[in-house]
Amino acid sequence: MNLAWDDALWALAALHIDPVGLRGIWLRSPHGPVRDEWLTLLQHLRPGVRRLPNNIDSERLLGGLDLSATLNTGRPVTQAGLLAQSDQSLLLAPMAERMANEAAAILAQVLDSGRVTPHGGGDTQDARLGLIALDEALEDEPAMAETLQERLGIWLDLRHLGRQAQASDEVLGLIGVLCSPDEEADEERQNIIRRLRTLRLNDEQIQAITQMSQAMGIASLRGPLACVRLACVLAALRESDEVQDQDLGRAARLCLTPRATQMPAPPEQEAPPEQAQEPLEPQPETPEPPQDEPAPPDNEQPSDTEQPPDSPDSPEEDTPPQNMGELLLEAALASLPPDVLAQLAQSSKTQIRGGGQSRSGDVRQSRSRGSPLPPRPGLPRQGARLHVLATLGHAAPRQKLRTPLASSQGAANRLAIRAEDFHIHRFAERTQTCLIFAIDASGSAALHRLAEAKGAVELLLAQSYARRDQVCVVGFRGTQAEVLLPPTKSLVRAKRSLAGLLGGGGTPLPHAMKLALELALQQRRLGVTPSLVMLCDGRANVSLQGSGGRAQAFQESLSLANAWRSQGLQSIWIDTSARPEPQAEQLAQAMGAHYVPLPQANSQRMAQVVQAAPRHSEPDRAKLSN
């Protein structure tokens, strides 16, 4: 039985019982029958759950002055916002991946503090709620804002769940009882909540959860905390008097496994945090690391963890904490989402300088389009549109101050609006992105890796095409760097220019970096957000003057790298050398680039990139894994 759907239903029931304690769920799934069924059940459990419209402005979210009531009563009347109205309840946010950063930040704050301050001021109100964030982002699209992901206790991924997925009778029966129309349901819920208050994890269980979260490379403590809470809720749901292994396993699958940034090693091999982004070396006895399996192999996982884990202070193999940890690990991996690697790749992508928005361009303020920001005082000129409601809202309470003047002009029953009342619309707009590929076709690179590099670029091209990015290709070899393809959206042309790229000659890296920098700055002036993908082994040997000399060329590259960084431009450096090259890494660091070695001996990393772009065809995979 696939555990994913079963877990999904347990998560639903848990959210119904304890929305506030769990803070909510990050539900990743396309619009489809699976998600619909989940949402239908949610509707049954909580009829009338509030929806958060995607284009909501902060005033509606936080509450503010109620215009009509204020005008009618002649005194300021505040209106509770959606957050305060959802106190002690669940709030549904569809298309959370498109949510404006501002709204996401507000939601994150409210989830943390449980309080909301109305827009125009006034007393803070309780807003203790759980958020159901529906994220429809495809694999290669930016997901929901990370500030918000972080706060939500449960992470659930239904993207790979087929329609035939089944759940256990236990959870179906439970939801049936909780859905029943009469008072029985409410009584049952109260019973469960009462039981929840008495349930605690013992020390050993807390230790197991903490250890596992660390082994999975989860830095934030919100993950394990949510796991602790969820385990109690699950036990309460099962009418159990104590939290048992199955509750822990389920909770770990819903709170920890999806947050993992590395495959858990056996406890004694706790990886230091620096290695969090690095794939683990395959175990000698396992021919294939489990990551490479497209589907979770239920019975293969234990083999990875079977080695007796011994910690320095307790030589006995069967001490309970380790047992517990092992069991928990096994349970957590039982429903390993197939795209766990895509997630890992994604989480490392966000390390790129410039932050999480990098992949869809910078956000800039606009007066004409984009998602709405709160209106600001200002005059409607230069393309700015008057925000009528905010203007009226500003003018309304001030009418009494202005009436003497107004009535003297014989317009007593007209609204007196002054220039200072004018508010204008503001929007946040995402700018376009242009990916500049700089490809090393020199002799040193061509012999080894040019074909692979091209393959990697094609993959990245496919991704950027899906994101409607522009691409631009710079090739360099011999003594020159040239623009093979000026910025375009045509994938075909990009591929053709790649195919025509021949290898051989020196490595004029400084040339290429200079050209890329010029291109990037030019693009930026056009309002496009440029970023560079550099494919090179870092072994520069042709200086800007066109003469040889490694040291000179390297120094030039280094200062150009620094210039690149000081411009605040984003970049990824894919090291194409046979083994990770210190020079390339040094340059990447100087650029503030995200450094990715393209490893030869072990194809894991490349496979990750391949998996991150699942629609890509098979032949490339064969070519890349070499």
Place this chain on the structure above:
Amino acid sequence: MAIPFPFSAIVGQDEMKLAIQIVAIDPKVGGILALGDRGTGKSTAVRALADLLPPLQVVVGCRYGCDPASSGATCSDCTSLKATGKRPKTETRPVPVVDLPLGASEDRVVGALDLEKALSQGVKAFSPGLLAQANRGFLYIDEVNLLEDHLVDLLIDVAASGENVVEREGLSVRHPARFVLVGSGNPEEGELRPQLLDRFGLSVEVRTPQDIDQRIAVIKRRDAFERDPQGFRDEWATQNEGLREHILKARKLLDKVKVGDDLLRLCAQLCQALGTDGLRAELTLMRACRSLAAMQGHKAATPAHLRTVAPMALRHRLRRNPLDDTGSGTRVERALTEVLGA
């Protein structure tokens, strides 16, 4: 009010706790900027700040919470109170720790026309905003790097002048707004303008504890707190009380702590070596040394104190050197070794 997590129950985060105590002893050190990953408990520590602060004496009826002991009446409320001829009454109030929510409007921050009065009586009056509330206390901005530009500009100005000037909607009001700015955020999500960085006295980098026992302790305490906030606070009340007394004692000692010329020279050398602009860095260093000495019950600040506070006080003031990519923490350490010797 939401119940804050008790300060003394915070596990680890030594640098952050130290910075908070230094500022609690001497708010003149300036604000605190806490940078770090998500889920490291930055905001928990800041919100727990109120635990450390002894209450304030304020003038009853003054909306800006003026100090009755201050000689020159600075705000309009105190002036009109004085004009009545009676001696103003005083009361004790907890130190304000005001949250500046991200969605806050400019009106809400600066203050605006009092709508209630305008509507009901047709009177033009000023309704103070968050800046007034935060006077003599702390202003906390979570996710400070996501704050809208126009609010940042406003804060930079007010934090420097200690006075909020409102000239809008026919109102012309100025009132004291001396507060300690506390910000937290994740640097990956956006950089802060250097001008705003400079308004923070100390900066700390917060990381999650790597030690498994510490992590377990965090989770246990947090879980216990979420289940029963008030009960958990009561459990820690004695420790919190002890901490507050310690701060009070240190405050009394503060004026007696000597900062010798040789230490000031070291401060200056350190700032010179790091090329920090202006004298603000030196001033902050000096005050932080003094505050730390007072906290430890010493009568004089020593180079050891300087060594402890220098990274916090200088880290965020370094100019980014495009040719040198070492982290600013390392650069401060290097300069420290240079100036103080290994």
